[in-house]
Amino acid sequence: MTENTDELRDIFRRVADEDTVTETQEESRGSLTDEGASRERLIEIIERMRADHEFETELSDAELATVVRRFYDDDGDDDDIAEALDVSPREAFRARMDLHLVRETDTDPFDLAALRDHLADGESTAEIADRLDVDGSAVRRYRRVVEAEREARRVSERFRIEFEDAVPGAEAGERFTEEMTEDGLDEATEDIETDVSF
Secondary structure (H helix, E strand, O other): OOHHHHHHHHHHHHHHOOOOOOOOOOOOOOOHHHHHHHHHHHHHHHHHHHHHOOOOOOOOHHHHHHHHHHHHHOOOOHHHHHHHHOOOHHHHHHHHHHOOOOOHHHOOOOOHHHHHHHHHOOOOHHHHHHHHOOOHHHHHHHHHHHHHHHHHHHOOOHHHHHHHHHOOOOOOOHHHHHHHHHHHHHHHHOOOOOOOOO
16 A cells, blocks of 8 residues: 555544444445336336337336336246236237337247238238138237337337336347347348449
């Protein structure tokens, strides 16, 4: 230690009547105030999102904020979200799609590329179900996933990024967000000619 540091330590000991000059520091775990601010922020984002997009769910903005928290905090599945809100897992899924909260498991093992092609051709749910040899309910479910991905890309993942900023430690969806973006770029550029000579 330097001479000045020694002098300061001696002064502190005389004034504070303590032998130690190091204060124990504890890691902050957050507070109810922080959680309240996060919830308010989520509700504000959801309000703006609702103004820009048509929601299928009838859940309130406060309930949708719970959907977002559960999606990121606990990585809870739709059963967990449904139980927290006392709604059906189907309603929890619809709410997630409205909020652009798509999981990797939402797309497996279904062939979304084939579904996109059929949707682009304007085929009905029954026609697509027949062609893909699946139930109509499966087509409706995966159609919502495709639409959620498309809407998320249309706004450059803006709302999902804002959700991740508003929820502390919300890294859970980042990898899949990147995959969605890459898939969207592949889909958008697949017909572009790249045979250019200089």
